[in-house]
Amino acid sequence: MKFSSLKQCLDVLKQQDELVQLHQPVDPNLEMAEITRRVFNARGPAILFTNIRNTKFSAVSNLFGTFERTLKIFEPQLASVKALVGIKSDFGSAIKYPGNILKALPALIHSLPLKVSRPKVLEKTCRIQDLPMIKCWPKDGGAFILLPQVFSQDPEKTSLFSSNLGMYRIQISGNDYDPGKEIGLHYQLHRGIGNHHKKALEKNQALRVSIFIGGPPAHALAAVMPLPEGLPEIAFAGALAGKNFKYAKKHGYLISADADFCITGLIVPGKTKKEGPFGDHLGYYSLEHEYPYLKVESVYHRKDAIFPFTVVGRPPQEDSNFGKLIHEITRSAIPDSIPGVTAVNAVDDAGVHPLLLVKAHERYVPYEKEKRMPRELLTHASRVLGTGQLSLAKYLMICAHEDNPGLNVNDEKAFFIHMLERIDFSTDLHFFTKTTMDTLDYSTQNITSGSKLVMAAAGEKRRHLKNEFPQHFSLPEEFKHPKIVLPGIIVVEGPHFKTYANGKIQINRLKKHLQTQTGLDSLPLFVVVDDTDFSAKSFSNFLWVTFLRSNPSHDIYGINEKTSFKHWECKPPLIIDARIKPFHSDPLVSDKKTVEKVDALGKRGGPLFNII
Secondary structure: OOOOOHHHHHHHHHHOOOEEEEOOOEOOEOHHHHHHHHHHHOOOOEEEEOOEOOOOOEEEEOOOOOHHHHHHHHHHHHHHHHHHHHHHHOHHHHHHOHHHHHHHHHHHHOOOOEEOOOOHHHOEEOOHHHOOOOEOOOOOOOOEEOOEEEEEEOOOOOOHHHEEEEOOOEEOOOOOOOOOOEEEEOOOOOOHHHHHHHHHHHOOOOEEEEEEEOOOHHHHHHHHOOOOOOOOHHHHHHHHHOOOOEEEEEOOEEEEOOOOEEEEEEEOOOOOEEEOOEEOOOOEEEOOEEEOEEEEEEEEEOOOOEEEOOOOOOOOOHHHHHHHHHHHHHHHHHHHHOOOEEEEEEOHHHOOOOEEEEEEOOOOOOOOOOOOOOOHHHHHHHHHOOOHHHHHOOEEEEEEHHHOOOOOOOOHHHHHHHHHHHOOOOOOEEEEEEEEOOOOOOOOOOOOEEEEEEEEEOOOOOOOOOOOOOOOOOOOOOOEEEEEEEOOEEEEEOOOOOOHHHHHHHHHHHHHHHHOOOOHHHOOEEEEEOOHHHHHHOHHHHHHHHHHOOOHHHHEEEEEEEEEOOEEEEEEEEEEEOOOOOOOOOEOOOOHHHHHHHHHHOOOOOOOOOOO
């Protein structure tokens, strides 16, 4: 169904028993977020909160809480949108197959923004303090807006096709913000709004920003969509909604006509304030840092406005379903936009950006049979790391498509086994040091600065992975409780340490000890962790610990490691130190009293009985 408003979408979900209304008074401080997490984990319905303390507005969460519900909301337009994305990424194929143009035609028609007068979002005004002040985690710096659509335009151009619609968290209380007059704007280095802000700074001009909340669900998805260059998000929003994006102008600001709320304001040039901490989608707190902030001018809303929100934390969460849908839409476009690459998986369990699994063609030196090695794969890896949000990858594992065409990159266990059977640690590890990293990754001591590692594998199997320890296997006294997570992968519980220097001394003792062991080629990956019971309990836990708690340049070691003509190499096993470092941010833990309060809602007679 084509939704022209958030309320219309909720009405349909209610008819289909995909929405529960919670009329009991709830606290926006921690309680609403805890309810949302519990209902999400139970694969429950969307939740409409109608009685929120200190606000007159209703709020909805878990709208995209299951992938099936997410598909249901967007499915009518998906085929046309997929065709549109495919044409944009490879126009040549569209000429060869004109049927694709016909399939994309509805999306093309609805991609043109339409200007309207007297939109419903301008019916009422309120203050920032009147909004639901939702705080999700105990150590958050304040309340945040977590499903915003942040609109900005290139200061040097007036065309709407030079605009950006992005989703960046908005801090609306706490810290040193002037209550109701200033709000924090957190955006990462690679985001489109950053280019607009940079140009405004060069001109010493304030940047006008509009923040839309609510409206057709397609508008929220458009704000997180990694679109091909030249396809603006507001055009995509119309294509995905099956209804043109409608807008108006007010005091020089663009207003989304179908939004539930619209906040307008200016980013003052050259000024920043502390933003955060914030319980982020990697499962840890992002800490306080200086970010631009918005001087609020107006807050508009519809008469029947509903405030949508989400909750982030260790994956999977609601935003994971956005990621699955984005993959569904862009899957066919990847081979066109990155020639030679046949499949990509940004691993959700590892926090998306820290780990990419890639399959690509290895066609260089096709006559080389006995000693095939990654060559073209490195070209593909460079292209991947230069493409949009894929550039944020910290670990990129890439294998040759020809070695196993049926290998599914979304089967993480099978992919790891395939890689470890083939990788040569003397030639196939390629480090990027002192480079830009994801702002949210705290595995390094300096925000946005760290390292990357490309692990490439091609050719025949060079080892047989085992699921058992070799005879006479042992560890140094301070390393304990080894467990096999997967054939070829061992987690080992290491001692705590206070400085990197101490941690390195401990790992060097482990290295020297392992050099005396035999039979370890069949166990080529050792990961040192704080708790092997937790890390080995599931492959999801292993991925989360290993790739979120390590910085390749600092935390990777190997047997007989050396540098040969600037190339680092070792013999197996490769060792990753994934222990918590002294500078790491805290993992997210729910407030116990709030958990008990929500437990009561799920008991017999409670409003969430049989739901959580």
